Amino acid sequence: MATTCGLRTLKNEPVPLKSVSVEVDVQGHVASVNSTLQYENQESNPVEAIFIFPMDSNAAVYRFLARIGDVEIEAQVREKEKAKEEYDDAISSGQEAFLLEESDESSDVFRLSVGSLPPGQTASVTVGYVSELAVQADHALRFCLPAVLNPRYTPAGSSSMTTEASPQAGDVPYTLSLTMNIYTPSFVQSVESNCPLTPLAFLSQDKTQAKVSLAPGHRFDRDVELLLYYSEPHQPMAILEAGQLGVQSGSLMGDTVAMLSFYPVIEAEKSSHVASSGEFIFLVDRSGSMECPMNQNSGDKSRISSARDTLLLLLKSLPLGCYFNIYGFGSEYESFFPESVEYTQATMESAVEMVKSMEADLGGTEILPPLQNIYSKPCLPSHPRQLFVFTDGEVGNTKEVINLVKSHAHSHRCFTFGIGEGASSALVNGMAEGGSGHPQFITGSERMQPKVMQSLQYALNPVAKDIAMKWNIPAEVSVTPLSPPVNVLFNLKRVIQYFQLTGQNASNMSGSVSLHYIVEDKPFENKISFNLKPDADNSMLLHRLGARKAIVDLEGKVREGDDKSAKERAVELSIQSGVSSSYTAFIGVNRENKEPVQGPLQRRLMAARIYALTHILGCFCMLSYSCQSFVLMFRILLKKKKFGVNNSEEANISVEEPEDPMVDLIGLQRADGSWDLQQSLASILGKQEEEVVKASPGKPEFSSVWATVLAVLWLHGYKAESRDEWQFVAKKAMTWVRAHLLITAILNLLKSHFISS
Structure with missing residues (x-):
């Protein structure tokens, strides 16, 4: 059921939100997004608006701007507790203030607080972020603007930001305008979407620049997905971005940042033979929410039905000689077999019959207990364990789950599938990245099977070992990695790494970097050569993406407890780069208004299922x-x-x-x-x-x-x-x-x- 978005009046009427507009600039595989919300307090008392909204977990939020009347307020990043204190002090004294914070538990949920907005006053909020576009099974680049944030199931004793607001039924009362400008080294072949678009307009004769928009009058009642098709999607490259003028060298923002994109080729020598080893464990979400349709259109296939069809295909695709098991989870969990069984005609037939009877009948979404059960069982010799997790992502203890997966990555690879609108990108991406696997998102009416088969292909491919980066650059240039080390490679799957280059000058020196790895005892090398002179671009997009990678890595070390100074470094890097973290928040206060706002302050909550403010993102x-x-x-x-x-x-x-x-x-x-x-x-x-x-x-x-x-x-x-x-x-x-x-x-x-x- 669709739910109403925006502020609520005393009569529970959704009226204040006036418009949502999104500007997207895509440069190759990177999207820079600016989203603006404009609303008005139509009540007789001042209000405090609370928005809970979804965000791509890999996005780097770096800008938060508010405008009240003619006054523009640029928010600053502060340590979270200090920012909250400043916000509370401001609204208690009748000042207008804005606070934007990331959830402590899940990096894909944000909360925006807008305090002491006077009666009749209009305001607009602009949030800027940058993110990498995910590569799909058909080589398209995917940009998604989620319209839905599903309430996360919260186990007993836990708390969740999404439970602060209660859903309200009704129609979405506003429209969305979105324009995307595309700049790419190879020409743009096409842009597809699940929503009506204006015709693709090319801005250059070589078709490397293009523009497309949502058709006028689009009702923002579903996720907006755009798929970009380039003529040459797999282009290894190195892009260097100069540091910020006036910032001291030696700091991240003052030095050059390099983004490296590799596309390794991982193919088995015996590719004509079907692998007969491996233990495949399929963990399927059977919580009540899996009975919901794939998107907000009630006529669509249910999530559990799509999962059933996909499981049947997977069972038929497994090689003889492997081992497998299937788990279902909700508030409780159950497995088809006490232990993984060998894949035979009898065990396959038994599993197929059980899959056909699977329903979304196990209550809440507690994924931690079945994972703990799986990890407690010893792995089979010569049969590497591969986890395939299917979920709509409505999990409250996201970071705890990711930590568990990451701690067993040495023995278990984890492939994840986020099913339906509103699936947690933090959970789906985090489990796959922490478990040396690959994430996939399935929304709308698209078939799940092609993406699952791509992940199965990855799982059956030989494992690349001894992965290392080797640089060939002048001695006076030092390299500091911003991304965590590469621990897994898949055939033709893009690998992006960020590095800080200190001692870099503006000369035309050349350099190179090589990705080395071993597959089936055979060494491989992918080399990229580049000019060390950085691009004259003051957008600082690569710096922010690199900062986000480094911050997330530091946050992981804090949760693991093996680096006591990691939190301090994460806060320092967040404030220095202006990129959000779970330990910091954006705070903006209108200090030009000398007259305190009069009247009792009314708090208004967004519905838990809401729009994305910023993501408002040879035949034979x-x-x-x-x-x-x-x-x-x-x-x-x-x-x-x-x-x-x-x-x-x-x-x-x-x-x-x-x-x-x-x-x-x-x-x-x-x-x-x-x-x-x-x-x-x-x-x-x-x-x-x-x-x-x-x-x-x-x-x-x-x-x-x-x-x-x-x-x-x-x-x-x-x-x-x-x-x-x-x-x-x-x-x-x-x-x-x-x-x-x-x-x-x-x-x-x-x-x-x-x-x-």
């Missing part, structure tokens, strides 16, 4: 078998169009197609990768079982081979656009076909040999 090369006669016969059948492997009328579909035939087809696959020749398979192919059997080019013992090849061909012909979803299913199938034909050929040779003897 596998058929190269030795059995040439089989392949020849199959090709002849294809030419005769005896089976529907295209969408033309010649396919002669005689049976009504299932609602989701791909899911049905995959559901029929056996654990070893094969299909049995049966009527349910024939129906998906558009035939009767007798027709399929009659057309088989082999003997009866080849019926499963025939059925398996037809199933894979159907996937290639009908679902080519969904290849990312069924690639492991098809690979396992063709591995089984090759092995079966080879064994059959050997047995026939032996039979002939003994008969002739």
Whole structure:
């Protein structure tokens, strides 16, 4: 259900919020965002407005500006407790004041307090932040402006900022204007969105500059997602940004900051074989909120239903010989098996039946106990453990969960999937980054399966070891890392690192940096060469992103308790860079107003589900078998169009197609990768079982081979656009076909040999 946003009147009417406007500048893979809220106190008494809103956990909030009438107030970063005291003193004395603070528990929740706004007074608040754009499975760059902050479930004895406000039903009473300016080294191919956009306007002939906006009148009642497609999305690069003028060298803001982007190639030598090792544990959120639709449109698929379909696909995609288990959690948790079991036909069938009956029926969202249970079980030798976590992210104790995952990263990799609007980016990103895995977000009506399959591909790839950065620069230049060390690499997954360069001058000296790693005992090197002269850009975007990385790393060390001075350094860096942290806050006071605001102060809370103020952000090369006669016969059948492997009328579909035939087809696959020749398979192919059997080019013992090849061909012909979803299913199938034909050929040779003897 949609909930009302903005201040509330004494009659609980949502009226004061006048407009929300967002300006986004995208430079390559970095987005700089300025969001402005304008509202008015229409009550007869002064008000204190409290806004609780979501924010990308990786964003660096660096600007907070308020305007009351003709007075502009630039907020400053202070230590949090001091900022709160200054704010309380200001509103108690009738002054107008603003306080912006990050949640102590979750870095993706912020609270804005606007105090002592007089009756009839208008005010606007502008928040600026910068963030990296996440790369999607189809290589798009994703920018998201969340409209929803889900109330976080708070276990007994804990507190949560999102519980301060209670949801209010109603329609969103305002519209959102958003404009995005894009600047990129490679040309912009397209921009897609889940919301209506104006036509993409190119600002340069080479299409490296473009502009796009939301269509006028957009109602901000759902997350706004924009996907940017570049012609060359995987470009390794180094960008150097000069320090701030007038700031002393040796400090972060006074020195040059370098941003390095790598795209390592991690491929197995035996890529044609399906891996048979690994322990896969799927941890599925079954709290009551998983029954909600994927977005605010009530007709959309529920989150738990989408999770069920995805789990079924994963179960069919696992390799024989691995181990697996499935956990469901809510206020309590349960597992399908007491311990992880070997992946066989019997265990797969048992798990599939249990997945089909999974419901969102376990109450709250307490993810910590099942994680503790999983981590308490010993890992299996030669089977590295991989966690796949599916959740809508409504967790209150986010940082405690992340700490637990991080403490077991040496033995468990963690891949996370935030399901539906409002999923906590702090939880989803934090668990994946802390657990040396990869995060994914699934919102709106998009299918979860392609993103899950990308993560499965990452999990099955060989592990890169001994990862190190090696610099080749002049001796007088020293390098200080701002990002934590790289501890995991995935094939063609972007790696961004930030460094502070001290002793850097404006000369045209050159340098280079190399990313070194070892895969399957083979050394690799990715090298980037660059000019040491920094760009003449006073935006300081890279400095702020680098500062945010360093602050988050220091906050993690504080929670781990192994660095007593880390908090002090985090506060110092936050104040120096002007970038928010969990230990600091933005404070602004209107000191020009000498007349105190009169009347009793009314407090007004935003709904817990609210708008984002600032985030207001070769078809068959596998058929190269030795059995040439089989392949020849199959090709002849294809030419005769005896089976529907295209969408033309010649396919002669005689049976009504299932609602989701791909899911049905995959559901029929056996654990070893094969299909049995049966009527349910024939129906998906558009035939009767007798027709399929009659057309088989082999003997009866080849019926499963025939059925398996037809199933894979159907996937290639009908679902080519969904290849990312069924690639492991098809690979396992063709591995089984090759092995079966080879064994059959050997047995026939032996039979002939003994008969002739």
